[in-house]
Amino acid sequence: MNRELRQFRRLERVCLEQAALSxxxxxxxxLLKVADDCRIAAEAIEAQSPRGALAGAVQALKLAFSTTRTPQRH
Structure with a gap:
């Protein structure tokens, strides 16, 4: 398991724990949105070859932010 994958999984767990306490x-x-984004990034890393893992994580985060975020209305 590579470092980026461990970091995303750890951040996902921390966000879920903090969301439960909030x-x-x-x-x-x-916090739940961030946890979900971290999960998506971790899954992308797991799906990629070790050589392109970081690029896959960045791409997954870009995709997650572009599809799950809606503009705020004032």
Missing amino acids: TMDLARHG
Whole structure:
């Protein structure tokens, strides 16, 4: 298991743990979104060959941010 994969999985776990402890809905929602993005990035790393793992993670994060984020309306 490579370093980037371990870091994304650890960050995912931390975000999930903090979301479970959060008393504010907005904070909990944000933490769950970050955890989901980390999961997507980790899965992309796992799917890539070791040579292109970091590029795959970056691409997965770009995709996750472009498809799951909606513009805020004021």
